[in-house]
Amino acid sequence: MVGTTINPLSLGACAVLATLGGAGLNQPGWAQLSDREACRTSGALGASALLLTTAGLVVGSPPVAAVGVVLLGPAAGGLFMTSLAIVNRFADAASRGRAATHYFIVAFAGIVVPVVLTGVLSDALSQTTAVLVFCCVVLACLLVAATGIERCADPIGPAAGWTEPATCA
Numbered sequence: 045m046v047g048t049t050i051n052p053l054s055l056g057a058c059a060v061l062a063t064l065g066g067a068g069l070n071q072p073g074w075a076q077l078s079d080r081e082a083c084r085t086s087g088a089l090g091a092s093a094l095l096l097t098t099a100g101l102v103v104g105s106p107p108v109a110a111v112g113v114v115l116l117g118p119a120a121g122g123l124f125m126t127s128l129a130i131v132n133r134f135a136d137a138a139s140r141g142r143a144a145t146h147y148f149i150v151a152f153a154g155i156v157v158p159v160v161l162t163g164v165l166s167d168a169l170s171q172t173t174a175v176l177v178f179c180c181v182v183l184a185c186l187l188v189a190a191t192g193i194e195r196c197a198d199p200i201g202p203a204a205g206w207t208e209p210a211t212c213a
Contacts, residue, residue, distance in 0.1 A: 059113045066117020067124065074122040079130060079193070086122025087190035091183060093119050098179040102172055123186075124151070127193055158182065 074082045093115035100109025128147055135143035158178060166174035 059110075062110075062114050063117040063120065066114060067121030068117075070118040070121050071125055073118075074125050079126050082122050082126045083190055083193040086119045086126065087186060087193075089115060090119030090123060090186055094179055094182055094186070098175055101175045123189065123193070127189070130193060154185070 074086065077085065093112045095112070097109050097112030097116065100106065100112055128144070131143050131147045132140055158181065162174045162178045165177055
């Protein structure tokens with residue numbers, strides 16, 4: 045298929061599917077780790093994947109960006125699962141549904157808002173600047189989130205079986 049161009053929208057759709065697929069397929073693996081182990085591993089993987097994706101986008105290397113995108117899925121899945129487990133553990137039984145609802149609202153806002161702001165920034169400045177700013181902001185958010193999860197994580201893990209709401213020291 046020499047001379048064929050690939051629609052960027054198709055590439056975006058493939059990236060989303062690869063990320064979501066990676067996030068979902070790795071859930072059983074993350075469940076075997078303690079919250080703290082899952083947080084550390086998925087946080088390090090997420091930071092590495094984000095840097096790879098950003099480098100690929102900035103230098104114009106689709107293969108490097110693709111590797112980063114594929115690695116982002118498992119990282120996001122690990123952080124998502126771990127943080128949701130912690131939210132559920134901190135909520136008492138009567139308010140777990142409400143806590144999960146609030147968690148999902150924040151999670152979806154965390155997906156939508158950066159994308160929109162990156163598009164606005166890309167229009168105002170340049171695509172490269174927008175990608176670099178996005179990378180820095182996401183790395184900062186990842187550090188804050190990982191630190192919070194680390195503070196509240198149970199080193200024993202899900203196998204311990206929690207019956208009482210936890211407290212964050």
